[in-house]
Amino acid sequence: MKIFGKHYHPPGTAPGTLRTVLSDVPFAIQVIDYSDTAFFEKEMATVAECQPYLAKPESTTWIHVRGGVPMETLRELGGLLRLHPLALEDVSNHGQRAKLEEYENQLFVIVHLPVLSDDGRTRAEQVSLFVGKGFLVSFHDAESDPFGPVRARLRAHSGKIRSRNSDYLLYALLDNIVDHGFPLLERYGEQIEVLEEQLLEKPGQDTLAEIHQVRRDLVLIRRMLWPQREMLVQLYRDECPCIEQETRMFLRDCYDHTVQIMDLMESYREMASSMLEVYLSSVSNRLNESMRLLTIIATIFIPLTFIAGVYGMNFGNNTNSWWAMPELRWDFGYPAVWFAMLVIGGIMLYLFKRNRWL
Amino acid sequence: MKIFGKHYHPPGTAPGTLRTVLSDVPFAIQVIDYSDTAFFEKEMATVAECQPYLAKPESTTWIHVRGGVPMETLRELGGLLRLHPLALEDVSNHGQRAKLEEYENQLFVIVHLPVLSDDGRTRAEQVSLFVGKGFLVSFHDAESDPFGPVRARLRAHSGKIRSRNSDYLLYALLDNIVDHGFPLLERYGEQIEVLEEQLLEKPGQDTLAEIHQVRRDLVLIRRMLWPQREMLVQLYRDECPCIEQETRMFLRDCYDHTVQIMDLMESYREMASSMLEVYLSSVSNRLNESMRLLTIIATIFIPLTFIAGVYGMNFGNNTNSWWAMPELRWDFGYPAVWFAMLVIGGIMLYLFKRNRWL
Amino acid sequence: MKIFGKHYHPPGTAPGTLRTVLSDVPFAIQVIDYSDTAFFEKEMATVAECQPYLAKPESTTWIHVRGGVPMETLRELGGLLRLHPLALEDVSNHGQRAKLEEYENQLFVIVHLPVLSDDGRTRAEQVSLFVGKGFLVSFHDAESDPFGPVRARLRAHSGKIRSRNSDYLLYALLDNIVDHGFPLLERYGEQIEVLEEQLLEKPGQDTLAEIHQVRRDLVLIRRMLWPQREMLVQLYRDECPCIEQETRMFLRDCYDHTVQIMDLMESYREMASSMLEVYLSSVSNRLNESMRLLTIIATIFIPLTFIAGVYGMNFGNNTNSWWAMPELRWDFGYPAVWFAMLVIGGIMLYLFKRNRWL
Amino acid sequence: MKIFGKHYHPPGTAPGTLRTVLSDVPFAIQVIDYSDTAFFEKEMATVAECQPYLAKPESTTWIHVRGGVPMETLRELGGLLRLHPLALEDVSNHGQRAKLEEYENQLFVIVHLPVLSDDGRTRAEQVSLFVGKGFLVSFHDAESDPFGPVRARLRAHSGKIRSRNSDYLLYALLDNIVDHGFPLLERYGEQIEVLEEQLLEKPGQDTLAEIHQVRRDLVLIRRMLWPQREMLVQLYRDECPCIEQETRMFLRDCYDHTVQIMDLMESYREMASSMLEVYLSSVSNRLNESMRLLTIIATIFIPLTFIAGVYGMNFGNNTNSWWAMPELRWDFGYPAVWFAMLVIGGIMLYLFKRNRWL
């Protein structure tokens, strides 16, 4: 049910209060320091070990903090890189919306990585990013490692990524995160196709439940994507000094992908709504059909049964009065009754036919 | 039913007309005067007693007026601090929307504290705040005391709150009020989960009523939050001289929380709407099911009962005509009728099966 | 049905064509001339009589024209005060939207006074106002006199109204008109509460009709309020020279009241819509209930009646063949049939119970 | 069905391709040349005859082209007055939206005249207008002559129309066209009132069809009015040199009328939607009522009929076993059965009463 977790400090807590996040994922600091000519990669135990790499002026240092971050680490990182306490607080409170905040010479970005859970539902994992001159710090508290391909490109010196600054690294990470939406939506597209077939063949309460499921997922994904889209617009349009002019064109491409994903998603949502309408109207059609059958059967047989009931009365057995059911004593009474019943039934069938009920 | 009370002056009343609010909560003036080095806290009986503290240039004075304010007190406070009569009028008229008004060197803020009533419904309590250089006046007419944690932080000299001015105090109070929305929404989240389970297990008219209840509450909370959000945007964006640059960043954080709460609330609203749809379609499904059962039973048995009725007619008993129900006199008449009835019933069952009604 | 009357000139009429409005309300010109020190009030017979008061430079002259205005009067007033012909034309065409038009040194304002009709419906009466330096002309063609309280404040020299100019008088009249919305909405609020109780107790076609009535009224009131709101925004924001800076703050207060009324009204509209949904789903619930009862009764008794019908057939009476209903000749045939019927009925009840239909 | 005709060139046609419109209305060129002191009116055969009047500097020439315009005429007019080819192309393609296009010193306006067709539906006739210094060319391909009143005012020298320039003539024509909306909407208002009465008295499938008809017409009229409204805003706000300052105030009045018409139309649309809801809920109410009656009748009589069926079984006639329907041999068996049936029926009626079904 939850795309966003609900984590919050109790009301009245002082602003900028940090806290240790308890997480199943083991805590790790992965440092990559690169320039056009050099590349260094190591897993560190403490924040202090990162300092020498951050101090180097010509290289870019990427510190990736994985798992639940201890309060201490946050504080040390904050002190080392002069990160704003309010931004640090948001790192450990996972229910944030995607956003971009500018501090002096730094950017703080929150973005959501859409992940397919084991139960087939979509989950959003918060990724927090600090970008400044010569460094990028990323936080991600989850099992999955979405940044493998970027790390591989850095190692392999493929493309222009090593010759650019931290703003291009930010773009590479955001692009990576945004593109995770494509396979996810493809899966929903396939599910919708399956549901459409089910609708035509044998729709049931299950189909309905699944359509609702898809709709709710898409509503939640949309809620995740909207602020992300705004954030990317801000990033490529605003004249923040951290982002170089050339990177901006790449960020626009990244924004285009987000809009494309949202477009697809809106189409899926409308299809799901449309399927719901088809389902409901097919239900009401079937109701109508059974009603009509029942009405036809009942309208024909109820009067006939009444007639049979009349001649099942016992008046003729108990008195000799001429008035006591004389029909029973007629020679052709029985065929006459059959004839009457057939005529009545025939007239009714004719009327139904004329009114297009048959 | 009411999130907002409906208090208004009769049409034609002169603007700025003050009035005494009758309240169950006893009237009290709680004064806190603090600076980085000093702290003073006392409950005053009259406005005049506050004057010496307000006069001190280096300290910030927080006057918290609790309960129904007498007209006199309002007038005295207005005179002492040069508050605008129209703003003072709004303090005692509780049906206001959240808003921010700028007067010369002063800000007037109305905000709503969401509170859970004893009957499980949400209530909005109006909090009015005047902020100027060196002072903050707050009005709150209710039992609950939402500002306890702030007072505690002031007393304990924890964080930076004592070293900042009245604009930071304003932030602290607003943050406190906004964060009250989180536990409230959590409660609605839990209620929605319970309702979802009920929907799957045994939905009834009660479930429906409760879904409607939740939806209406969320509509009203939304109506409360929208102007609050606008007010906060205005507060952190506008260049009003009362708010220092550094505090603005904190107000943006406070705004972020409001947006987060609204996001959650919108998700809950859509879930509630979705549950309503599920409920209605399950109702129509059940209607359909009973219809189908009825149709099957009736379609099979009505013709058979008619046949039985035919052979219950008394023609054979009252005349010796050969035409009088000869079937009754056949040796195998009875098994033949049973056979006919079984064939007819079987054909119908087969037709139902073929049309997927069974 | 009509909140707005439909008055229009035939297509092709020259612009600025005036006309006499036929009205049940007698025509009257009420003149008040006031300054901080002087006050004069008189009912005039002709426009010419007003001229001396208008000519006085230090006082403000308020000319209130009541009832259907003769074409002549309009023309004379227009000539005397240099009112624009298009604005004068709008005075007598009552189907206008609220609007603000600026002419040189003059403002033309159309606003609607919401009035409760005798039949419990809401009616909007058009009030037209011309404001210029030293004068205000108001037109109101209706029985009711909404401006009594303002006149009383002028006479009594209460508040600041006498020491201000015509722009403050404009505010006082607008405030008066806007505040008429509060008691009106309170009445709708009460009606909604009564309807909610009816919904829970014994909803019927009447309840539905009344909910629709309320909804339609609220739609029409909303249509009246929207342009009024825009007009007030324009009035307090625009830098038109007729409005003094200080009055602007009061107009903002007046605008706040309008927004508050619209807020309340939107809440009522959503409640009315919600009630409609509750009504419709309770109707479909009751349909479902009757369906289920019918299905249960019919499903149990139709097969049993069939069995009884079978043993009411007359085969056994008319032939001695062993095959002719041997069951009738068994000693325990009758109890066996009862037993069979009880078993069948019991199984069905059990099945219904298991499927939660009972 | 069509408010707008669908005329288009095949894809790939060169821009500015003119074509002759085939029309039932005979082609005619009506020329009026007027100044404050002179007036001349004549029907011309060719465009060339108009040239002398256009050449006169002090007078305004109004060329009204009626019926289907030959391609040649369009080309000649275009050459004479330097009209843009793209604008000329739009004159003969009738499916245009209302629009305003500025070319050097010229305005091109497309507007729609709402006309009531003989079948009671609304039709939009395209009117194209070119306005430049000293001339106005209008095109109208239809039977009706909407501009008669303007011509009459020109002839009669009534009002200020003769002393103004071509921009005021443009206003006069637009005002004329816009005001045609009022009687049209009045007719829909009356139709809605009639439908409301029908709804209360004897609603049927016809009422539904008519409500849908009205709704669709209003949707189409709205689609016609929206671009017209935009066009008028552009016309009175933009600083295009063709329009004099004083005329602008008149155009604003014309814009006000359009907004008023749209307002009325929106009210009618909402009323039509509301009527649809009332209709649908009254249908479902009636369904519910018949269901309830059926359920009551069936629930009471089905068990009783079963009992009667039981005692119509023939066990007692064919064996002397004590077990064979001993009730039939009891002295008071028959009254006992009646008593049992009355008790059962009474209990059911009581239960229905208690559950408010009766």
Place this chain on the structure above:
Amino acid sequence: MKIFGKHYHPPGTAPGTLRTVLSDVPFAIQVIDYSDTAFFEKEMATVAECQPYLAKPESTTWIHVRGGVPMETLRELGGLLRLHPLALEDVSNHGQRAKLEEYENQLFVIVHLPVLSDDGRTRAEQVSLFVGKGFLVSFHDAESDPFGPVRARLRAHSGKIRSRNSDYLLYALLDNIVDHGFPLLERYGEQIEVLEEQLLEKPGQDTLAEIHQVRRDLVLIRRMLWPQREMLVQLYRDECPCIEQETRMFLRDCYDHTVQIMDLMESYREMASSMLEVYLSSVSNRLNESMRLLTIIATIFIPLTFIAGVYGMNFGNNTNSWWAMPELRWDFGYPAVWFAMLVIGGIMLYLFKRNRWL
């Protein structure tokens, strides 16, 4: 189902990664080089062959690349004309939205050509266009050749197309693509008319399915047109140096066509929705009708059948007690029962008549 294909690189791919599109359409490079005086047309095998024509300063070179483009060709073209890698990447990823991107002295345009598939559904084919000084490159991967008419106009030197630059060629191609929407929408218009007739005559589940189909198609076409409209606004409004002032007027005309198409499409969508409502309410009407017939028949005959059942009981045959069905022994018992039944039936018919059920 798909108007847009879903093609995307796996997440983590480096930006600007090109790829060969596998297509059924054979790859071809069609080059046209033209100026006011010269015209040259040839199908090239490699990109290198185009170079001499591109180098000529006075002529415009149009390179049309048809079918699936090999990665190599893309790279060579990109090198030759300095196309941006991100734009080149979009050429081979077909799921793009229509967009306009400005690079230095170049424009990159993506637009969709609506095409009617063989199965009667609409498909959007992506057309990518690069425009720079003296050249235009177009990509289109499909069987159909939409640009034939433009090529014909170039060959025939008809109109002004040969004397203009590449920006006018861009307009000609866009106009061509946009105008393809008219015949498409005309087809939907005809389909809607056919469906309306079906609705009135004999609506069935098929009609419903087709209405849904049309609605979904229109939703998807709308999704295709919206970004196209935005792109055209940007193109004719923005001051990008590639577009000459005079061409802008033509682009505005092209924009007008798009708006016109969208208008038509919105009308069709509303009509389709309205038809759905008519269908659903006619279904519920028919349900109501069968319900009423059933209720009437059952209400009349069930009590009568009960009476007949009562006098079919066998009490009178098995005992001589006076209490055992004395009615059977009355002389006029049988006519009395008939009389009673007729009276009961008559009363019911009268009641139905009075309540307007008949």
